[in-house]
Every structure is written in structure tokens, then in C-alpha cells.
Amino acid sequence: MGEMQRCSECSGSGACDPCDGYGCFPDSFPNAGDGPDCDVCAGDGICAECGGSGEMSNDGNDGSGDDGAVLSRVGA
């Protein structure tokens, strides 16, 4: 029924968990500027699992709903 559940990756915050939504990891000391980019979210700080919505859909693509794909039968 399209029930949404909270994203388990970000606990519903929509922010990338590993980097806390900063897109990069903290510097080794303040203003060091050596904080590496987060490779989980590619630097945008958005949860890669839910795309920032904080929710995940239980049912989406279960493969049972082919919407009438055209069968191209190339008969010779």
C-alpha cells in the first residue's frame, strides 16, 4: 500500500550518516582543511539510501507490474 518507513541508513534525517550531512569528514583539527570528501554521498551530504527524503518505500519494484511492454516478435 505504498507504506513509507523511516530510512534505516539516516534514521529519517535524510542526511548522509557517515559524514553527518557535511559531505566531507571533519578535519584532523579545526581549519586544517584536510577533511576528505565523503565517498558515500559523493560530497553532497545527502543520504544515498533515501535520497534525502528520510523515508524509504517498502514496495516499489517487485517486478510484478509489467505495464504492457511491447513484444517485438521478429518472425522470419
Ligand SMILES: [Zn+2]
Ligand atoms: Zn536515508
Ligand SMILES: [Zn+2]
Ligand atoms: Zn556523506
